[in-house]
Amino acid sequence: MNYTTLCDWHKLHHEKALFGRYITTSHIQPLIDQLPELFQVKSLGYSVEKRLIQSVTFGTGPIQILGWSQMHGNESTTTKALFDLFRWFATHQDQTEVKHLLNACTFTMIPLLNPDGAEAYTRVNANQVDLNRDAQNLTQPESSILKEAYTSIKPDYCLNLHGQRTIFGVGSPAKSAIVSFLSPSQDELRTVTASRKIGMSVISDLNEMLQQFIPGSVGRYDDGFNLNCVGDTLQQLNIPTILFEAGHFPGDYEREQTRCFMFLSLIRVFESVLLLKSEEIGDSNSYFAIPENKKCYFDCIIRNVNIPQIGVTDMAIQYEETLKNGTLYFVPKIAQIADLDDFVGHKELNFHQKEIQIPEGMQLEVGTNLENLQANSNLPTTFSVKSNNLL
Known part of the structure; x- marks a missing residue:
């Protein structure tokens, strides 16, 4: 063939x-x-x-x-x-x-x-x-x-x-x-x-x-x-x-x-x-x-992000697949906060000298849903597979 x-x-x-x-x-x-x-x-x-x-x-x-x-x-x-x-x-x-x-x-x-x-x-x-x-x-x-x-x-x-x-x-x-x-x-x-x-x-x-x-x-x-x-x-x-x-x-x-x-x-x-x-x-x-x-992969890795009470580090984001009313959504959640030099992101962002705006009451920790986090309009957001705004 x-x-x-x-x-x-x-x-x-x-x-x-x-x-x-x-x-x-x-x-x-x-x-x-x-x-x-x-x-x-x-x-x-x-x-x-x-x-x-x-x-x-x-x-x-x-x-x-x-x-x-x-x-x-x-x-x-x-x-x-x-x-x-x-x-x-x-x-x-x-x-x-x-x-x-x-x-x-x-x-x-x-x-x-x-x-x-x-x-x-x-x-x-x-x-x-x-x-x-x-x-x-x-x-x-x-x-x-x-x-x-x-x-x-x-x-x-x-x-x-x-x-x-x-x-x-x-x-x-x-x-x-x-x-x-x-x-x-x-x-x-x-x-x-x-x-x-x-x-x-x-x-x-x-x-x-x-x-x-x-x-x-x-x-x-x-x-x-x-x-x-x-x-x-x-x-x-x-x-x-x-x-x-x-x-x-x-x-x-x-x-x-x-x-x-x-x-x-x-x-x-x-x-x-x-x-x-x-x-x-x-x-x-x-x-x-x-x-x-x-x-060795995450959906997204944010390099050099300055997190309050932690300092400059890396943050890994993994999408959680969620079904709502027959539509599948990919919701970004923090998977790991650490030095991630041994890992690769399907998407990688460098936040050196960038500020993140954390909504009141949000804690940046493993499991946090990042739908509402803003950072120069550059963070991954929730998307469905029929309207994928990650790409």
């Missing part, structure tokens, strides 16, 4: 009915209902609050690929990418390369595994349970639905589609971790097993492809073992599993740029799986050469 051409297609033809970060059942259901005959839609069950969970299957090949998105309800970028993927397959199904994929693989995607969490814009489900810590106990209906899916499908590969916070960076000097991947561990020793090697090989291909678009901004997620996590459970069942983490492209709080890279990565996974040969699996060096994520 020519991925530059794919990127150009995505800019013009992505699923425009989905935009921003707040994606719920009501947003995707009309799209599912309108899918053409290429796709088979199946009802898998219901969430805690009785919202329908569905799968979308396409392709007729022997290689079974299972993926799911929004296991965490507030991680919606990969859901948008899945519907972009559906559009691409529907409009290109007569092309030779696409026919090859459809004849070689059967793809089953669960676009929204945690619809209650999506509705409330939370990581957890309606019972306040993190579904990615429920793989063993299976206390929640959504967890049982996923297990029933992978038990019945018997996938050859699994794709665990997530999103990561703006705090992650990679490399030195650090760049934002726009996209990260992981081939999960199967044991406490993080042994490089046969199924892990397969995932590592595919991720190495993904990294190579993405470097032409986001050089130095692809990360490797931490591989600490936790059997309660779905990826670790599946890997222990010897099912090669790849964790996708959609991160922050500079200035793109809507995650529309990252959405494109997720779309490209999904197609590259499918291609890589077909090209994978057993004799080529075994060298994990290129996988481990991908820099590991590190927490």
